[in-house]
Amino acid sequence: MNTEMIGIIATFLITLILAFPLGKYIAKVFKGERTVTDFLLPFERLIYRFCGIDPNKEMNWKQHIIALLSINMIWFVYALFVLLFQGNLPLNPDGNPNMTPDLAFNTDISFLVNCNLQHYSGETGATYLSQMIVITFLQFVTAATGIAAVVVLFRAFAGKTTEKLGNFFVYFTQTLTRILIPLAIVIATLLAFNGTPNSFAGKDSLVTVQGDSVQVSRGPAAAMIAIKHLGTNGGGWYGANSCHPLENPNYFTNMLEMFAQVVLPIALVFAMGFFIQRRKLAYVIFGVMTLGMLTFMIPNIISETAGNPAIANMHIADAAAMEGKEVRLGVTASAYWQVVTTIISTGSINSMHDSAMPMSGAMMLLGMMTNCFYGGVGVGILNYFVFLIIAVFISGLMVGRTPEFMGRKIEAREMKIASLIALLHPFIILAGTALSSYILVHFPDAGWAVKPSAWLNNPGSHGFSEMLYEYTSSAANNGSGFEGLSDNNIFWNVSTGFVLILGRYLPIIGPVAIAGLQASKKYIPEAGGTLKTDTATFGIMTYAVIMIVAALAFFPALTLGPLAEFFNLK
Amino acid sequence: MKKYFLPSLKLTLVTIILCSICYPLLIALIAKLAPGRGDGEKVMVNGKVVGYANVGQRFSDDKYFWGRPSAVDYNSAGSGGSNKGPSNADYLKTVADRIDSFLVHNPQVKKEEIPAELVTASGSGLDPHISPKSARVQIKRIAAIRKLNEDQLVTLVQQYTEKPLLGLLGPEKINVLKLNIALDNLK
Structure with missing residues (x-):
């Protein structure tokens, strides 16, 4: 086995080993049990007092949703204001301009929904101030929003029949003080010591060995890069994201960043097991998620390491798929990252996805189309929960029993919500792609700032993949892109903006509503006839439901894009 | 609310x-x-900053080891890749042109010896590294121009090869800037 392969296996194992105790710790924090971070309690009480929050006042699921939406709305207005006027605000050593209204709208929404689509480049499109008080800020708080929402779900299934599901603001605050900020400090420190800049000096100018005059972009980057991964946000400090040698200076930082983005999604699955005291259920869910990851990762690694057949035909030393990749990271770690970042909705990149092999492109798209194998912090479990409810229902029908989950009946209302959420995702992706394709074909010369005919960076089916990828990434709140697409113009900024909103809030509201409704139902103790949900059989069932829904919805689109390219690439 | x-x-x-x-x-x-x-970590030559250790710079002169092609021409004010798809005909033409151009500058090298990374653009456009293989394929050219012994350059390349992390994780690599500074110091 070569050192590149050992590198990714080691990364995954280290992640698992650390995710387990972290999950245990997270469960304790939200259960209010004793933890090592209890010294922060007085500080948290101070925050509650200042904000007028009564930490003991519990909310029902509707109040949770209202609190979540209220605070999100405030962030939206605040961020929009800063982005529109960033050029005139302080901490702008490079003199970068204000964002245009459509770009500010897109950027604001995109970071607000934990997507980080980035139709700008960090070096020229944002200021240090906006990177700190908008971008970094939203990377923290949107991750905390996702975790707070999933804790509501934990609470709903933890106890007896209840309407009271804890306090949203408390979950939110504790996520920041007990989980995200401490972890971010550790990771940012490690990055800084490995060469990632973190100062307030502007661009440096110098003359190279060969006599070229160049500039080097810097800034307080390490702090942001830590939370961009921990919070499964993904938006980069620099335009090239974690391909950039300052954002991801060496193989160690690459392992660290791969670890940082996937550790919380995995830890939260374990946390659920500890919280609701159903560890076996958590292990089954973890197993299904890991199986899902491998389903995409193995073909991806095979196609990336096999290289580009068109370059093989040129008969040079090798056909390594190094276009868009970095030597210090190598092909294998890039392939690993491609899959991890797409299944967990991070969307940071360490290689250019647009230049990946067609089959890898298909796997990345599928990772976002399923969007629940580990998934984004908090929301991954919520997405998975929707499919789990559907699987319970279908299994119930198959064996002729009333569908039940955790001792509560699943009825028409819950099933309607689950089905709507499961279908919403393909709907917004395919409708968006259809719309953009229609405009591209019928109005290629529309008089916009960027004509539709100039949108695509690649011809044929790969061009179609660029559009499909953009909407899939938006709907999944992922944020990576086939970056050849000219997306900083009014059509893409606005259309993806709406897809982003739909792809975020409904998939949070739906599962939380189901959980809330379930929690208030009568508890029926498990009996011999109850469908067991913590078995391998049921795990396979859930896996099948996820894959079949994805296949039915997306196969035609995948055929037009990456699969057509795969069969034509010789 | x-x-x-x-x-x-x-x-x-x-x-x-x-x-x-x-x-x-x-x-x-x-x-x-x-x-x-x-x-950011700077690299100095004779008390003058000539670059950042982690940021690649353009080396196109025949007397230096070249780095990889860059979509942003190594201007680190920005960053980015070509975003060309693997089947794009224009892109494949660019790669073929790079191969031809490499052969013109390296008449001693056969086409079958050129590693793909030397004719494909990096993700950041600022890749500071090449693999040892890509350094070795340039030795003949540099030895001829600088009138140096090839063995001397083989040793230099070996000396500047950075091993995988802990000897077992990830690829081997060479920092092009550091290698070229050492090359200039070679007598």
């Missing part, structure tokens, strides 16, 4: 102070202890 507005507003203010001011400042403070003091 009104009931939650004021707490939300105040909590927003608290989190801005905590996550966007205290946290980045703390990291900036810690970074002062890191190599490069948080400004």
Whole structure:
């Protein structure tokens, strides 16, 4: 086995080993049990007092949703204001301009929904101030929003029949003080010591060995890069994201960043097991998620390491798929990252996805189309929960029993919500792609700032993949892109903006509503006839439901894009 | 909704102070202890800054080891890849042209010896490294121009090859800037 392969296996194992105790710790924090971070309690009480929050006042699921939406709305207005006027605000050593209204709208929404689509480049499109008080800020708080929402779900299934599901603001605050900020400090420190800049000096100018005059972009980057991964946000400090040698200076930082983005999604699955005291259920869910990851990762690694057949035909030393990749990271770690970042909705990149092999492109798209194998912090479990409810229902029908989950009946209302959420995702992706394709074909010369005919960076089916990828990434709140697409113009900024909103809030509201409704139902103790949900059989069932829904919805689109390219690439 | 507005507003203010001011400042403070003091690690020659250790720069002169093609021409004011798809005909033409151009500059090298990474653009456009294989394929050219012994260059390349992390994780690599500075110092 070569050192590149050992590198990714080691990364995954280290992640698992650390995710387990972290999950245990997270469960304790939200259960209010004793933890090592209890010294922060007085500080948290101070925050509650200042904000007028009564930490003991519990909310029902509707109040949770209202609190979540209220605070999100405030962030939206605040961020929009800063982005529109960033050029005139302080901490702008490079003199970068204000964002245009459509770009500010897109950027604001995109970071607000934990997507980080980035139709700008960090070096020229944002200021240090906006990177700190908008971008970094939203990377923290949107991750905390996702975790707070999933804790509501934990609470709903933890106890007896209840309407009271804890306090949203408390979950939110504790996520920041007990989980995200401490972890971010550790990771940012490690990055800084490995060469990632973190100062307030502007661009440096110098003359190279060969006599070229160049500039080097810097800034307080390490702090942001830590939370961009921990919070499964993904938006980069620099335009090239974690391909950039300052954002991801060496193989160690690459392992660290791969670890940082996937550790919380995995830890939260374990946390659920500890919280609701159903560890076996958590292990089954973890197993299904890991199986899902491998389903995409193995073909991806095979196609990336096999290289580009068109370059093989040129008969040079090798056909390594190094276009868009970095030597210090190598092909294998890039392939690993491609899959991890797409299944967990991070969307940071360490290689250019647009230049990946067609089959890898298909796997990345599928990772976002399923969007629940580990998934984004908090929301991954919520997405998975929707499919789990559907699987319970279908299994119930198959064996002729009333569908039940955790001792509560699943009825028409819950099933309607689950089905709507499961279908919403393909709907917004395919409708968006259809719309953009229609405009591209019928109005290629529309008089916009960027004509539709100039949108695509690649011809044929790969061009179609660029559009499909953009909407899939938006709907999944992922944020990576086939970056050849000219997306900083009014059509893409606005259309993806709406897809982003739909792809975020409904998939949070739906599962939380189901959980809330379930929690208030009568508890029926498990009996011999109850469908067991913590078995391998049921795990396979859930896996099948996820894959079949994805296949039915997306196969035609995948055929037009990456699969057509795969069969034509010789 | 009104009931939650004021707490939300105040909590927003608290989190801005905590996550966007205290946290980045703390990291900036810690970074002062890191190599490069948080400004990025610089490389000096004769007391003059000639580059950043982690940021690639353009080497196109035949007397230097070349780095990889760059979509941003190594201007690190920005960054980015070509974003060309693997089946794009224009892209494949570019690669073929790079191969031809490499052969013109390296008449001693056969086509079958050129590693793909030397004719494909990096993701950041600022890749500071090449693999040992890509350095070795350029030795004949450099030895001829600089009138150096090939063995000397083989040793130099070996000396500047960075092993995988802990000897077993990830690829081998060579920092092109450091290698070329050492090359200039070779007598």
